[in-house]
Amino acid sequence: MAGLRRYRDVRATTIGAPPEAVWRAVLDQVEVLGQPDWYVRAINCRDTRASGPRPLAAGSVVPGFQVTAADPPGCLVLDGVHRFSVYTLTFRLVPDGDGTRLEAHTDATFPGVLGAVYRLLVIDSRLHKVATWSIVKRIRRRGEPVRSRR
Template identity: 85%
Template sequence: MTISAPPEAVWRTVLDQVEVVGRPSWYVRTIGCRDARPSGPRPLAAGSVVPGFRVTAADPPGSLALDGVHRFSVYSLTFRLVPDGAGTRLEAHTDATFPGVLGAVYRLLVIDSRLHRVATRSILERVRRRLATSREGYDRRQL
């Protein structure tokens, strides 16, 4: 998805959205996420934790890599920000394994139902909308 804002503005908005991705917290607790409470440095950097994810790498404003573990899956989510002529291309890449029978059932419910795709796409859309509704797509004073 291309967003009409510079990478630095998109980066800040991605960080804001990742901070809330683990909500609702009851879901994170129910599925037994390894990382259930926010901790670590802010703004997000390697070692930071948001519910459901641990930041494994942060290279502002180019990429943010997260991983997570819960009782049904081991997964990763990586955001890449690529400057282009129209602003910034924002990409989200995911990967997961689903061990055991319960993992296979969870995969059916989350991946095969396309719920995962909708959830990932909604993060990108929230970033785009937030920047589109701010003054001129971003606040130049923050750069």
């Protein structure tokens, strides 16, 4: 398709916890991805209200995303559509020694002139990288065990 530019990115970290603990942290964080809700409405996301099974499974919806695949505790795939983009956010959890490697994969396209402008504002400005890294860091904080202080 002419004029359609694809964006791909991966943000990753290692978390000192087993995949099951990190999976719970991913689910908790995904539940709040579509906030603020005014933004989800403003960009005309296909999915604007939480619905479907909980804990998240294929068919669940969080604002801005629909869960298209869930394979606990290894992979969660979220798809979304709004007026400027079609996108997928995939969380992969891979056992890594005594912990878990968490990867957040983004794959998006930005059709048309408005899509190109949105890409400039959100992707080329690095805002998306900052936002995705922030999500990964929040998952890491939720997933790591609390260490007792002495």
